[in-house]
Amino acid sequence: MGLYFNHSGWLFSRFYSGAEWRLKGKEKEKTIYLTFDDGPVPQATPFVLDLLASYNIKATFFCVGDNIKKYPELYRRILQEGHRTANHTYNHLKGWAHADDYYFANIMACEAMMEKLEEDLDIPKEWKEVRLFRPPYGKMKSAQCDYLKTIYRIIMWDVITGDFDKIRGAEKCLRTAVKDSRDGSIIIFHDSLKAMDNLDYALPKYIEECLSKGYQFKTL
Numbered sequence: 580m581g582l583y584f585n586h587s588g589w590l591f592s593r594f595y596s597g598a599e600w601r602l603k604g605k606e607k608e609k610t611i612y613l614t615f616d617d618g619p620v621p622q623a624t625p626f627v628l629d630l631l632a633s634y635n636i637k638a639t640f641f642c643v644g645d646n647i648k649k650y651p652e653l654y655r656r657i658l659q660e661g662h663r664t665a666n667h668t669y670n671h672l673k674g675w676a677h678a679d680d681y682y683f684a685n686i687m688a689c690e691a692m693m694e695k696l697e698e699d700l701d702i703p704k705e706w707k708e709v710r711l712f713r714p715p716y717g718k719m720k721s722a723q724c725d726y727l728k729t730i731y732r733i734i735m736w737d738v739i740t741g742d743f744d745k746i747r748g749a750e751k752c753l754r755t756a757v758k759d760s761r762d763g764s765i766i767i768f769h770d771s772l773k774a775m776d777n778l779d780y781a782l783p784k785y786i787e788e789c790l791s792k793g794y795q796f797k798t799l
């Protein structure tokens with residue numbers, strides 16, 4: 580994975596206490612947790628859903644409230660097809676650039692949007708009771724994390740594909756993803772327009788490679 584620094588310059592990736600980076604040993608079989616950030620959008624999410632359906636694979640989608648508002652049926656489709664959804668703020672905010680109250684209110688606005696659209700859907704009770712959150716850019720203040728972990732499972736990652744980076748290229752994106760993935764890995768892709776060129780190539784091949792190595796895929 581790349582290096583990510585917080586505002587005071589410390590490598591922060593392992594310092595959000597209580598956040599989940601990798602779920603080694605949670606399942607008996609070798610497992611990878613596919614996650615998709617920043618949707619739902621019509622240019623990318625249906626492609627991902629169709630592909631996952633063709634393999635009967637379930638994944639977790641970290642959704643942006645503003646996109647949920649624009650594309651509520653797409654949000655519902657994610658859940659109707661057996662995937663798990665999670666909160667990624669309403670406006671894709673960088674936690675440490677905002678006051679705590681403002682940041683939390685933005686997260687709650689996303690939550691309200693999600694819950695409204697889930698009301699009449701038959702989804703697992705545990706998913707309604709235990710909610711998931713991932714901070715956009717992986718960035719929030721440790722105090723924000725401390726508060727949010729009293730409400731959410733905070734989900735980070737141990738494998739980042741860089742699929743949003745067009746210069747990086749699809750092949751490199753795929754190779755990095757395959758090389759870094761291990762049992763229990765939580766991997767980030769993006770169901771966003773920006774990532775589509777890389778995703779279109781890398782996601783099906785990544786899935787094939789993981790299946791050939793004996794991995795199963797599960798929701799968080």
Ligand SMILES: [Zn+2]
Pocket residue numbers: 616617667671715716
């Ligand atoms: Zn994001």
